[in-house]
Amino acid sequence: MCVKPRAGEATPAEVLHSVQGLWCTSCALAVEAQLVRLPGVHSASLHYPSATLLVSGEPKALEEGRLAAAVARLGYRLAPPEAARDAAVRLEAESRYLSLRLLVAAVFGMWTMLASLLIYAGALPDAGLEGVMAWASGAFAVPVVTYAGWPFYRAAWRTLRARRPGMDALVSLGALGAVGVSLWLLGRGSSEVYFDTAVMLIGLLLVGRLVETLCRHRGLRALQALHMPPDEVSRWSQGRWQSCALEEVHRGDRLRVATGESIPLDGTLETAEARLDTAPLTGESAPRRCLSGEGLAAGCRNLGPALEMSVTAVAGECRLDRLREQMWWQQARKGELARLADRFAAWLSPLAVVLAVLTLAATWLAGVPAEEAMVRALSVLVVACPCAVGLAIPLAGLAGSGRALGRGVVFRDPAAFETLARVRSAAFDKTGTLTAGEPVVTQLRPAPGVEGQRLLALAALAARGSDHPLGRALRREAHDRGVSESGEVDQRQEIAGRGRRVRLADGRELCLGSRAWLAQRGIAVPEGDAGVDSEVALACDGRWLGSVLLGEAALPGTAETLARLRQGGLTLALISGDRPPAVRRLGRAVGLREAECFPGRSPEAKAALIAALPQPSLYVGDGLNDALGLATASVGVAPLGASSAAREGGAVVLLRPGIGGVEEAWDLARRTRRVMRQNLVLSALYNALALGLAVSMAIPPLVAVLAMVASSLSVMGNAARLAWSQPPVTGGGEVHGQQAHRWRLAGGAESRRPKSS
Template identity: 35%
Template sequence: MSTAASPIRLRLKGLHCASCVGRVETALRGLSGVTRAEVSLATEQARVEAPGVPVAALIQAVRQAGYDAEAASSAAAQEDTSDWRLPVAVVGALALMVLSMDDLILGHGNHMVPDPPLRWILLALATPVQLLCGWPFLRGALASARRLAADMNTLVAVGTWAAYGVSVAAVFGGGHDVYFESSATIIALILLGRSLELRARRSAGDAVRRLMALRPAAAHRVRDGVESDVPVEQVVPGDLLRIRPGERVPADGEIVEGESDLDESMVTGESMPVPRGPGGPVTGGTVNRTGALLVRAARVGDDALLAQIVRAVEEAQSRKAPVERLADRVAGVFVPIVIGIAALTFGGWWLATGQAGAGFLPAVAVLVIACPCALGLATPTAVMAGVGRGAEKGILIRGGEALEVAHRLRTVAFDKTGTVTEGKPAVVDELVLHPDLRALAAAAEKRSEHPLARAVVAHGTTGGAASPEPEDFFAYPGSGVEATVQGRTVLVGSHEFLNGRGVDTAPTAVFTDRNRSAARSRRRRPRG
């Protein structure tokens, strides 16, 4: 059996709340050789550090805890076991309710089906719901019982099986009412609740999946002068990668050849593309905006910055807030207390009425209604949603504890203006030295992909103004552009770029200084 020294990732099935997370973590940490085990409810994965421990042993430990697991690298599709059970339970519960209560629905006090055969029909309808749809609750309750523990599965299993068992005894022995519709309805409602919980959890974990999707699936690898497309997982440090304009960078590395502007907002929050040339660093997941690049891969896979960001988000989502730890402790003692209250309820009704059957339904109601799902679900879902939303906006939050104390913030410091801008440059001021400059600048920038160029074009064509087409065009990455428009040479670019081309920028000094003090970018538009 193969072993692994690096962290092992398991894909989990059957997690419903923070109590499930704690149970799986306890089971994994109980194995000899496991040094660390962390379970993320958001991604439904476990990250285990267990040098020398077989993956099969970890999976077996999870299954013994009442859950299912498989290696995260497995191509097997992850299925929601409640998908097919939910419609079966709903249809069965509705049929049982109609047949059991048709005398009340129709108002004539008589069932459409006579009582002796009716009980057998109800038994036939309730049995598949109880055995098939209710199996996850029974399995979870049995797993907890083996560990001398109790959870929400215990409450649901005890309540529904009590109702079903008493009803089966009534069918074969007669003498009292049956409660098949009660057990089936409880199972259907709990399955519906779990389905909604799963949707909320998956939605909260979407941020992690979107971060992982930033890495392209394939890379253009160049070996011995031959370019070929390979899965990004096959890229190793030292590989030469071709990155065309508009493509995402597949791995962290260094530019060997070419110049371009890279959109690094995913990493830095800076909305403006950053010029890069030979020797400059590139980060996997960022976008190559303009020129073609040849990059030597340096960090790939789990060592890449994007993978580290994903791990940071996953760890933040799985880190418990103080209020969440409190809810876990409450849930730990809540179930035994509920079972005791249900027993007292049953005994109280029996003593008060002199009939044991009178306390049955109230006791089952206590067991089911008191299920502590929300105790362990509400806070982790809120934490995951908050951390995930922050990650989508480029904000990495350390976890629930940071979110819990965030309401006490009074001052927030930002390191640069680009972090808090809209990321859509616009022309807000101009100094017009010639009436044709606006149209000429817009024409020169038409073929540029730089965000500032788009702003100049949008400003130059405001109100439907016409802009001529450039006859030729050349871009200087990180500096400016040169174009021929209506037979005239037009230069558009930075202060340094224009000075280097012999353009006198002194007449714009006062205008430039005023906008620089307002933290605005400069894009000069002299005509050659």
């Protein structure tokens, strides 16, 4: 069971479970109806494709035993949310279960259909032989109607007990009605029986269920594609490396990951350098280089030599574990279209029964023979089965979620599919969203007679051991250029916000800091540009050796993505708390006009600007100061590396660097919503037209069966098209990936190569 706390209270207001034993969407509606009747339960939402149940209400009403007893009264079982591996096992078992019943339906139903065909075609020489064939048709239909059709009858009884009869009730009435009419006709000596209708109805519905299960299997495979941790890891213990179970690892333990193995848990890199394949987590094919002290995420694969790491999150608490949990919560909630489909399916079944009874009465009173009146009523029952309506939205949503996860986008709220498809504006934070969030060296300015390499080496040596972002940037640049930080540091002193003084073992004194701080120490520094983002000056023994200019570079592909969003009709804005020169310079670099850049904004001012944009609006931000903006926007998006506050506030989380995922999410949301609406319209039109025809004219029950199954298969095919189709390449997305690949391999050097020194 997963629990989410209610705001302002320590007790839960929502619980998450899975329900075992579901057979169709009608089962899901029955469980919801049963739980909502419990005192203290406010709402219940059961996502049939993933069997995920979300219940909200008073804390005491959400006790697991109480909910389990209510579900058990209908014949289902309550269980903890399923992991991807468990869901795959369940779906494989369902596939075998369906395949066995489908085999029985095919083997025995074939002979039923053959006997009926001989009767309909008039191929038999006399009426006596036709009667024998009619009885043979019924005999071969017995295994199909009993064994193969048993799951439908069981689900029908469960939904009737919950007072929410659905598709299975109509299927059961249709199949048993066809058998009953056929037995009645046999008793009267007629050979025009309809055992073939019952056989075809059960057989084709089993085929549809099997196809539906395969579609669900493919949709849930996106969760399975996330990291599956190993059972054992190599841990440093008692002076040597020992194998231990993953569950026995604690925070701070030191693990060893061999070449080709996956990172088992979140942690920090202890070795000097590592090359990682982040595709399982971000979908990016290019390797990522990490330096000592950087964070490692579970699921990434080690491409280089064996690495050592220190664990920061134990099993069940890693980032991927949280993503799985977010997917559970997302799947259990229903959007507006899903609720509309549920309401439609809920009243369609009772309406079909009423129409069938009225058809029987009206045709019989109009003088139509009793057997023909029964056949027409039977056709109304069969044609009205709301299979397509029940599957219209859940399968499309599952296909969209799976496709999004494969493209590096996690939808934490299913309503975001519908809202994101309608957004009219998009606003972005600067640092950590359009940029990497870390400064990079843009230019070296050595003093006359000083080489650029020597300036960088001494600056990196002075910054050794510093956690300041500028110091890390200097060391990273020296590492990328292969510049050695030779020398030993005896003493170091850091003056917060001003600079750093270091005394080397050979007696030299290095001062690294701002121009003003060096001037206070009596060191003359030539005047520079006033518009640079950051400048770090270096002096040795009171003599200025040069300055290093640092700034922020836009992530690869940012300008192209913003241009395509603008072409798509979105109003764009860059809203940042940074200084105007830095914000406007970045805005020009990524193709934004000056009127679209809003620097120096507080969190409250960001929220006000977002509220003033054309609605619905989208905001992308990564920091604690962006939480208010994410909550104000219609759809909040948290980029890769966002703070926990931003991830919790965002309805969409990106797993790839940069904002390319925003375009992916927007495009996918529009496609998913389009498929949802298509499915809902197709299923509604089918049921309206089919019911109208079945009531107004005589339709053979076999034709009604074929029409009903064709409708369900069309809905599943449309959803599968979303899951299996390859989305269009968005404006040279392959080029974007190559640029990102080169940028990472060079450590960002292409975008920040210093000018001539």
